Amino acid sequence: MGFTNQSQWICFALILGLGALAFQTTARTLQDESMRERHEQWMAHYGRVYEENYEKENRFKIFKENVARIESSNSDANKSYKLSANQFADLTNEEFKASRNRFKGHECSTETTSFKYENVTALPSSMDWRKKGAVTPIKDQGQCGNSWAFAAAATIEGIHQISTGNLIPLSVQELMDCAVYVDGDGKFRIEYFGCAYRLPEDAYNYTSTRGLTTQENYPYVGINETCQNQDASNYAVKIKGYEYPAPSETSLMKAVANQPVAVTIRTGGDFRFYSSGVYAGACGDLGDDVHYVAIVGYGTSDDGLDYWLIKNSWGTDWGEDGYMRFLRGTDDKEGLCLIAKDAAYPIV
Numbered sequence: 001m002g003f004t005n006q007s008q009w010i011c012f013a014l015i016l017g018l019g020a021l022a023f024q025t026t027a028r029t030l031q032d033e034s035m036r037e038r039h040e041q042w043m044a045h046y047g048r049v050y051e052e053n054y055e056k057e058n059r060f061k062i063f064k065e066n067v068a069r070i071e072s073s074n075s076d077a078n079k080s081y082k083l084s085a086n087q088f089a090d091l092t093n094e095e096f097k098a099s100r101n102r103f104k105g106h107e108c109s110t111e112t113t114s115f116k117y118e119n120v121t122a123l124p125s126s127m128d129w130r131k132k133g134a135v136t137p138i139k140d141q142g143q144c145g146n147s148w149a150f151a152a153a154a155t156i157e158g159i160h161q162i163s164t165g166n167l168i169p170l171s172v173q174e175l176m177d178c179a180v181y182v183d184g185d186g187k188f189r190i191e192y193f194g195c196a197y198r199l200p201e202d203a204y205n206y207t208s209t210r211g212l213t214t215q216e217n218y219p220y221v222g223i224n225e226t227c228q229n230q231d232a233s234n235y236a237v238k239i240k241g242y243e244y245p246a247p248s249e250t251s252l253m254k255a256v257a258n259q260p261v262a263v264t265i266r267t268g269g270d271f272r273f274y275s276s277g278v279y280a281g282a283c284g285d286l287g288d289d290v291h292y293v294a295i296v297g298y299g300t301s302d303d304g305l306d307y308w309l310i311k312n313s314w315g316t317d318w319g320e321d322g323y324m325r326f327l328r329g330t331d332d333k334e335g336l337c338l339i340a341k342d343a344a345y346p347i348v
């Protein structure tokens with residue numbers, strides 16, 4: 001030691017300590033600065049504007065926490081999927097759930113004794129209804145809890161194309177505005193109801209009774225409004241009704257081999273940040289965590305993981321151009337996140 005006395009040593013140690021502290025603080029500030037820059041870039045990309053400074057500060061904190069979570073998940077090389085700071089990156093889980101997910105629960109028993117594909121045995125090892133021309137472009141529900149209508153429309157578009165050869169984007173807004181079935185009297189009422197708790201079965205009942213017009217005819221606005229289609233003869237597609245596959249992944253596969261199917265997923269976890277790969281993340285609970293999607297196929301990834309091909313309604317920026325591959329064939333017979341539990345499909 002080159003120190004002549006103890007006080008010199010203490011002084012040196014103090015300077016070293018302060019220097020380290022200053023360095024650490026600078027590093028943290030720089031990190032914060034680059035995160036702020038990322039937030040700015042993200043805001044520009046998604047056209048996000050915050051009215052007030054405190055709102056921006058608040059959103060920045062949430063953004064930072066979400067990015068940390070996303071990066072930590074992505075750094076696990078063993079995970080079969082990647083996440084990204086997408087359009088939901090400045091929302092907390094609670095805010096996200098409140099703005100998107102809606103669930104009413106099946107009113108009718110889903111106990112199924114029979115469904116039309118139950119005895120199907122020859123199942124192709126993979127299926128992609130997009131390649132068969134039975135899937136319309138990805139739609140975006142916006143801030144409206146109406147995934148039930150998007151999932152139902154996707155499955156009606158699918159079976160209509162399969163049975164007629166015509167692929168027609170159908171009106172989700174008409175389902176939202178007009179498909180209000182009041183139990184008991186079998187009549188459809190006209191009410192402000194669209195962004196609320198509903199089921200794909202509401203859409204199927206409406207489309208079998210009244211028919212459904214095209215998206216072009218009745219465009220999407222994504223807010224509650226009154227029914228704009230009072231003319232019962234104004235429709236493009238009619239169906240006969242709907243069926244439930246038995247609640248197992250095997251039954252679901254039999255149905256999906258034959259047509260797109262609507263399902264619920266207990267989302268939560270990192271589902272909303274999914275970017276690519278085969279999702280095998282955490283699931284949410286019943287209640288607010290439930291989200292409706294259409295399954296438009298199934299297959300096996302290059303890594304040998306079996307998956308369901310999901311069509312979501314969160315725009316093309318989300319996931320794999322709006323789609324998700326979701327782990328299939330888990331131990332639980334109802335599947336990961338109970339994906340096979342509440343499936344339904346329209347019949348023609």
Ligand SMILES: *[C@@H]1O[C@H](CO)[C@@H](O)[C@H](O)[C@H]1NC(C)=O
Pocket residue numbers: 078
């Ligand atoms: C990696 O993933 C496989 C399959 O999901 C799993 O069985 C294994 O335990 C994981 N390994 C680690 C280190 O997490």
Ligand SMILES: *[C@@H]1O[C@H](CO)[C@@H](O)[C@H](O)[C@H]1NC(C)=O
Pocket residue numbers: 114115116117118119
């Ligand atoms: C499936 O097979 C069982 C047993 O033969 C039969 O009872 C049932 O009606 C069949 N289901 C359909 C949808 O054909």
Ligand SMILES: *[C@@H]1O[C@H](CO)[C@@H](O)[C@H](O)[C@H]1NC(C)=O
Pocket residue numbers: 144192193194195196223224
């Ligand atoms: C739409 O109406 C439903 C039912 O009245 C209501 O629960 C929901 O909050 C409304 N949503 C919007 C965005 O106005």
Ligand SMILES: *[C@@H]1O[C@H](CO)[C@@H](O)[C@H](O)[C@H]1NC(C)=O
Pocket residue numbers: 107108181186199201202205
């Ligand atoms: C759909 O219609 C059937 C037959 O009228 C009815 O039993 C069922 O409750 C309706 N489903 C919904 C979700 O309203």
